[in-house]
Amino acid sequence: MNKEIYITDYNCVTPLGFDVESNWTALLEGKSGVALHKIIDDHDAFFVSKIDSEKLEIEFKRFFESAQNDNFTRLEKMFLLSLKPLVERHQISNDTGFILSTTKGNIGLLKNESTLPEGVYLSNLAQKLADFFAFKTKPIVVSNACVSGVMAISVAKNMIQAGKYQDAFVVAGDEISKFVISGFNSFQAIGSEPCKPYDKTRNGINLGEATAAAYLTATPSNIEKFKFKVLGDSEINDANHISGPSRTGDGLFLSVKNAMKEANVSSEQIDFISAHGTATLYNDEMEAIAFNRMDLQNVPLNSMKGYYGHCLGASGLLESIISMESALKNTLIASKNYEEIGVSQDLNIIKENQTAEIKYILKTASGFGGCNAAVVLEKA
Missing domain, CATH: 3.40.47.10 (Thiolase/Chalcone synthase)
Structure with missing residues (x-):
């Protein structure tokens, strides 16, 4: 083990x-x-x-x-x-x-x-x-x-x-x-x-x-202010296009599926999704398809891009940190600038800050060259 x-x-x-x-x-x-x-x-x-x-x-x-x-x-x-x-x-x-x-x-x-x-x-x-x-x-x-x-x-x-x-x-x-x-x-x-x-x-x-x-x-001390387990992770390339994501969301779907399998966490257990959400036409649509394929369409979801913009190599770690802070503060942060659904599949996009118990976090990312990644975090 x-x-x-x-x-x-x-x-x-x-x-x-x-x-x-x-x-x-x-x-x-x-x-x-x-x-x-x-x-x-x-x-x-x-x-x-x-x-x-x-x-x-x-x-x-x-x-x-x-x-x-x-x-x-x-x-x-x-x-x-x-x-x-x-x-x-x-x-x-x-x-x-x-x-x-x-x-x-x-x-x-x-x-x-x-x-x-x-x-x-x-x-x-x-x-x-x-x-x-x-x-x-x-x-x-x-x-x-x-x-x-x-x-x-x-x-x-x-x-x-x-x-x-x-x-x-x-x-x-x-x-x-x-x-x-x-x-x-x-x-x-x-x-x-x-x-x-x-x-x-x-x-x-x-x-x-x-x-x-x-x-x-692997050996946190007794004086740590907080602990989050990194339960599962996966990176899958959809091999679709140099800049365009898979229309079926295959790479992200498999990344999420594998990460959740390693974490031994079901879709019903995920409390919050920190998604990539670039606000480009094809990325957001691809994510919606992938999340629905994993039966995650009802999980509260946000994108941090309205606050920070797209920070490239920093975005995944920065957004993971904000996700963990959300869990510590029991607060879901609104997905800034979102008003009306613009993708073909249902998503539970957070419209305003709200109190919530957050134990299991799913963080995802997607990028040029068909790369996709997912990690599951647990508040310990």
Whole structure:
């Protein structure tokens, strides 16, 4: 029998705050980080969720007085701020793993040069972060489009169960860059207004940026403030299209089915679904089909994209953290901007904040290249 793996600590840095408490307060008040920003000089302002760079610099200097500011990119500073509280609360041993989830990392370092900057390599980014906090094991990079954050939890769980690590720190993050903007523009996927996941009038995503961090262990101490078991996980590629999801939801359906089977949890037991919900036409429809195939259409569901935008490699871990906070606070957060069902299958989308007992959480993610992931969490 596999040993039980727990998430016992987490943190996040987002446009809504630089810790979990400030983020939770903002969510309760219905605040969103999505606003009009001019990101590129020759491009009109559009709706994104962007961290205030001046506030970021102030926070970084406050927590890392001895660090040379010039030695770190903006994204690296976000990563360090997410990790610092966790590293201070949990000892790093020779058997502690370090796992980085990111879609594009320091892609903003790319210039029109003949050679690539060292910092643009994801392995170098991971090693730099690991070295800063004196991790002794070789870092693992998880970079699989928008499922990376959920997959990183799975990788940590499975590596600890396999005996490769005693415990692990997972950190996930991405920032808004010209490269990312141009990529989503090429798919005509960027919305012209604040995104509306699952809504009849949705017209595309809002990009976002954030970092998030979590600590996983098989041996939680008696003084942990909370514990969540990582009961089951699965990642399935639907092999449908480079950017379009399966019309039948096969990949997500199988990911959820496998994760719930490993967790030994039925559809009736799931209390809450933290879905991907990008507000693109095909993603939301695919998710609705997959959830109905699993008989999960009546389970309360939300998307966090209306609050944070789509944070790429950070989204899965960030949204998992908010899900766990919801369970601790016995509160379901409304799926922001949702008004009228815009998918062909029924879903129980949360329209307003409400009190609820939450024990079993299903977190899902889907992304380009046909990737899908699911994880089942239990409040212990």
